[in-house]
Amino acid sequence: MTIRVRYFASLREKMGRIEDTLVAEDIATVSDVWRVVSTGQPLPEQLLCAVNMEYAKAMDPVKDGDEVAFFPPVTGGLE
């Protein structure tokens, strides 16, 4: 299956790229996606995730064609 993975803000800079396209068979959850793109790291607790532009949790399922995003806590424009 194919999954588009996007990164935002400080995470985007840390990853050194804005997105990945994953083509793999052994991916069932958001957590699995992170493990692949981070080469084996567990999903950091403070990182937020979205599947198809809706907030998601680490154990939420992903399926072929999904867009998964990872990003740091949101900060809005207001202080």
Added chain:
Amino acid sequence: MTIRVRYFASLREKMGRIEDTLVAEDIATVSDVWRVVSTGQPLPEQLLCAVNMEYAKAMDPVKDGDEVAFFPPVTGGLE
């Protein structure tokens, strides 16, 4: 002593006049002023009073030259 007495809103209509000028010697409090202008009535509990444009109570003192006002509860412009 001389006291200017003003009425507003529904009270003004009930009194049939916008103001009185009291010239009398036996007036010590806001309550006394009301007794004179209403020919002996006690001050109705829901009526508001002001002395020199500051909210006042029935037993607050009045002195020569004061402006005393009586009016119904305020209603603002908003419902």
Added chain:
Amino acid sequence: MTVKLCETEFKPYAEVDAYQHQALREKEGEFGATSIFVGTMRDLNLGDAVTQMTLEYYPGMTERRLGQIVDEAQSRWNLLDVFVIHRVGVIKPNDTIVLVAVWTQHRDEAFAACRHIIEELKHTAPFWKKETIKDGERWVESTI
């Protein structure tokens, strides 16, 4: 801090815009939050169609009380500026009755002060409302 009464229709957003450009020019970059309340005349009250209302006030005392309300808010919160306009006299449906605008550094104090000012104004400023309805005129009783 500016409080004014107004006998004719006014445009609340043009007023706030002009006020901010003048009164807050020196504070640009300092205010982060503005909370604004606009009260507008409805054409329905207590179940009756209302065609106009007349807002009576106590010249001198009304302005003084509005000034006190703003001063009290000022002493309670850290406010950079406050602007209040209140209509008096004959008012038509859809006319603006009151505008309250509060400028602060942070949003908590802007919301709290704006809300406080409008409640104090409603409950303590000497204004009395007479409505014109189908059957004639009526003084509106106080409601909380």
Added chain:
Amino acid sequence: MTVKLCETEFKPYAEVDAYQHQALREKEGEFGATSIFVGTMRDLNLGDAVTQMTLEYYPGMTERRLGQIVDEAQSRWNLLDVFVIHRVGVIKPNDTIVLVAVWTQHRDEAFAACRHIIEELKHTAPFWKKETIKDGERWVESTI
């Protein structure tokens, strides 16, 4: 109900005024309360002078989340209309960052909904702020 993102400077009071004239024309006489919040960029944050900031967002998800926030408020209070504009991209001190305007019949629900929308927006809408200060750039960490 309208939510929009904006890449260039906008005038919040002209926007609200124009929106009300268009979107609320059919509701004239019906709305009695408008609560507006305007967030403006300050030139100071965390003790440092800030010369500009860049607001990154997630195109698609940010608009969707803003729409959900407005829908949630709509289902919780009786709102006649809601208008939200949020800046993205490069923002300078004194620029408007966000505008939230809520029209209702009564003031309680206007204040409550406006406050709720701005808090939800701050804590759940995908925006990330990078500030330019004397020593360079920094991502701003989340604060409650």
